Amino acid sequence: MNINALEKIALSVRALSMDAIQKATSGHPGLPLGAAELGAFLYGDLLRQDPQDPSWPDRDRFVLSAGHGSMFLYSLLYLAGYQDITLEDIKGFRQLGSHAAGHPEYGLVQGIETTTGPLGQGIATAVGMAVAETMLAARFNTKTRTIVDHYTYVLVGDGCLQEGVSAEASSLAGHLKLGKLIVFYDSNRITIDGSTDLAFTEAVAQRYEAYGWQVLKGSMYDFEALARLTAEAKAETTKPSLIILNSVIGKGAPHKENTPDVHGAPLGAEEVAATKAALGIPEDFYVAPEAAAYFTVKQAEWKELHAAWQEEFNAWSQENPDKRSEWNRFYAGTAAPGVLPRFAPGDSLATRSAGNKALVALAAANTNLVGGSADLKGPNAVGLPDAAGVYSPTNRGGRYIHFGIREFAMAAIANGISLHGGLRAFCATFMVFSDYLRPALRLSALMKQPIIYVFTHDSIFVGEDGPTHQPIEHLASFRIIPGLLTLRPADAEETAEAWAWALERQDGPTILALSRQNLKVFPKEDPDWKNTLRTGAYVVRKGAESPDLVLIATGSELTLALEAADQVPGKVRVVSMISRERFEAQPKAVQETILPAGVRVICCEAGVKTGWERWAKPEDIFSIDRFGESGPANQVAQSLGFTAHALAALMKAKLPSG
């Protein structure tokens, strides 16, 4: 370890960070200044990476969970030689188009492994990355060749450790004995409101020991300690490690360090000058020559590491052609179509059950599909065949994950598994509890990760469990998240197509909204319905070339719609709209093949009206705009006036003859 060089790297991190933040007149200097030594140690010594070819699958991962300290990461990525972040980006910190965005954004710089900023999620996502590493290692390493063997490092602050999602994920990480997950805790004891004494006085070390972690302690400002502690963390292979580093927020700023002022506002020109004077920083956006020189050498070393791995990988490929083919499939970014289950009109089963048949079929064809439920394996119907195995410390090759009753961590972990590369992730809970994981769902969408969210029990037809378990506003709440695809199939046949669609999708998350109750498979008049479905809607029953009325329904309400249409004398067209947002993105001409211009439309969905007004007048939307109630499903529907009979009455009133 070249301590002198590391010191110069730390100095450069401080210099770049304070200048970038000052120039932007916006940002968070507290962390980059306070944790610069850890950054120098990570990027200057610890991480196994190749900044000039950063997609190296076996690289170590680093997650800045305290994403507001983004200049910490940008400074280091720039110094280490990542190509897609330049000094111009840093000088343009927090300006439009700069890769040095306000918070680290996945996709802007290859060294940014996940988008962070929403606190607590970085560490939870990192748990997913560590899970992925063990899964891939189990699948691909052989007795003689190791091609998957890397660490997942995280930096958390006081904020991340107060958030519930980090607690959920840490408890699970301890349970799963993720020995290659190493978390550094920048313990500066200052948050925006002031000292952590105001609200956060628990014994963090003891809590993490309770989770089954190894906990180590030291100073942020002692490189030898950082090295020793990290070695101890690596030596403990059956527990994740938390390394608590006592630190000083904003360290180096003579008048502001160790105060909340330095957390989230620029130092100010005067304090920047004072800091530079105190630290001996001679110029703006200073990079110490020793740091630059050090990284030039380091880059060559990293290149060699990478080349050595490539050599091993090549030898492994030659020795294990089947594994190599599987590897290629894992990393191809496309899914195998599989043999979807077949259903026929008259079959009666819940779409969750049909979903399970599709999942099982697709999981057989895509052995990189992994996931599970938040303790609702049976109710969500997301079990995999026994052969897929349960993921555990003693069975890293298992593909079913028992996430426990931890919805939010589940979704964040799914993000991490997906971000890691090589694997596809699904996760599941009751639809109403999507609220618990919504912040991670948003990040899936923002990062365009193709997570498959299976949300069953998707309406008041849940019945007895009552309003706490009956989604009302949830379908509407999904459709407004940019980049998220919500599919609500109406019967078993549509469900199989929906699963295939979700798995094909590469550029964002998909929700499968599935019923608890049985639904009959209905006949489809359009022979090409499976293709038309992909426009977001298709005609189930044509009614006539020129219908009097079009009835749009989604999911289980298709059954209700068909029943109601049978009770109505006029020419009624029935449309299944599996994805409203996808349909809304179609050209008008396509939309009009489904909904002929000028024909009155009635919409039917067991949820709030909002959003359907684009297609129907408010009074023509058959919706539920209040919380549900507890009772057998049909009685609840009756009580809420949500029946085929009531829908038929509405339709009759709207028909030309009505």
Added chain:
Amino acid sequence: MNINALEKIALSVRALSMDAIQKATSGHPGLPLGAAELGAFLYGDLLRQDPQDPSWPDRDRFVLSAGHGSMFLYSLLYLAGYQDITLEDIKGFRQLGSHAAGHPEYGLVQGIETTTGPLGQGIATAVGMAVAETMLAARFNTKTRTIVDHYTYVLVGDGCLQEGVSAEASSLAGHLKLGKLIVFYDSNRITIDGSTDLAFTEAVAQRYEAYGWQVLKGSMYDFEALARLTAEAKAETTKPSLIILNSVIGKGAPHKENTPDVHGAPLGAEEVAATKAALGIPEDFYVAPEAAAYFTVKQAEWKELHAAWQEEFNAWSQENPDKRSEWNRFYAGTAAPGVLPRFAPGDSLATRSAGNKALVALAAANTNLVGGSADLKGPNAVGLPDAAGVYSPTNRGGRYIHFGIREFAMAAIANGISLHGGLRAFCATFMVFSDYLRPALRLSALMKQPIIYVFTHDSIFVGEDGPTHQPIEHLASFRIIPGLLTLRPADAEETAEAWAWALERQDGPTILALSRQNLKVFPKEDPDWKNTLRTGAYVVRKGAESPDLVLIATGSELTLALEAADQVPGKVRVVSMISRERFEAQPKAVQETILPAGVRVICCEAGVKTGWERWAKPEDIFSIDRFGESGPANQVAQSLGFTAHALAALMKAKLPSG
């Protein structure tokens, strides 16, 4: 302690629960059977309550955090003599109209202190109740008279303790040294998926000790131990207590106890019969005569306890007329109007800053208003005057609560404070992080609790922090929750009115959506605008009796709208729609005073289009339907095409002359 009677109570809980669930063919027998002894001890011995007059403000609170075990609670409430739950309700468990709903619903039975079912929230809500108790005790008790002095008891299961929200709330409860919070942990080590060994193997006791709790352990089935442990818990007055009770899920069911089968499905007729035979239960819906007789005596004791308190309260009232007046104000359920801050056209300030002035004014007039932020006191601008004090273990009279970086627990605790009675609660965070607390927001709405949610930084105009911090879908996500009122004031004057409105509201939660950026107070043509505002919208600038175009905007976009209107030659009416859902609830005639029939409407809001289609064609909605980006606010707006200039261009194209 009458152990024989308690045993008979436990027997009756088992009998009633299994029969009710079996009759409903739906429900969760595992907890009521497994924890019946604790129930008997709670309702037969421990709780200080008055079932025949349950609104007694100084009653002990009990929260069944594991809400799926609802028959546990119903059995006990019925046995204890709560009037609004009958044997018919229990026989109608999970049927429409029964007070014995699938999960305990606040409002159906007075002994149900909060709605539970969504796991983890019960204990977090209970923390709020315990906070409220200390606040009221500090304010009202005197050296010689104690009128507020009760305990908050909770029953949690393995599920609640896995959820992040319970972790957040428990950490804060330890920090706050809530000595009168006592949590019983029904540790049966079984969840839906199977053994807790699958996903939950942490050392719970050690974790709670790390939070600063006292942790005690014993058996569920030893009444003397229950009494001794509870006494120890009460003796520790500076720490909350967790009492871990080893238990057997479904205890008493000879073939199903201690298996996941018994968690969430009826026992089945055969096992019910076997259980009855094993336990000596002679008939359906059996209540042991000894249990009934015991509660008859107990009711008289409770009546006496209540009467004694009433006597003390009367004496206290006489000795402390000022305190008694304040007490009356606290419990009146109405807010004092206060002296709202005044602003004038031309004043320029962020609505968050105006909100602070209103909050300070209203907090002065309403000394029962308490709350705080999730570590964003300054950024959210929700600080109270120093005189209001900071709530802490050494200052129970303080009214500002530092919740820490724990949004979800914050909202659940606010629910608990409100449910307790006597206090009004507000809480605050950045709007984008409303996602973190959404499950508790939903419960506020479901329980009709008048929590005030202050969500600042309400649009892409946050700027530099980037897409993780810029709300896009959030306003739309609020408006779809039944019973929630979303107010997005457009300038400082509207903000003061919005705060007053929120505080007046008694029957549900209100969101105040406030800007980070400064906004000029604009002149209002309608002299009666403050009244008209309450319809959800009012005319800011009339344009003409018969305008060519109506431009609807909300919040900070009003400023943009006025600017755009200035650039357009036609007769444009500008409308501020502070609450779309309120406006949509108005009769058509009222709506048409604002939006004349037949006039083209353009809507402008810095968020998704969804929901505005009711009022304008999709192409006439000036919205943002993608994630934001990092940069100075105006540049972000420019990049997204969200400028007055672009809005004016849209308007021009729609004008008759366009």
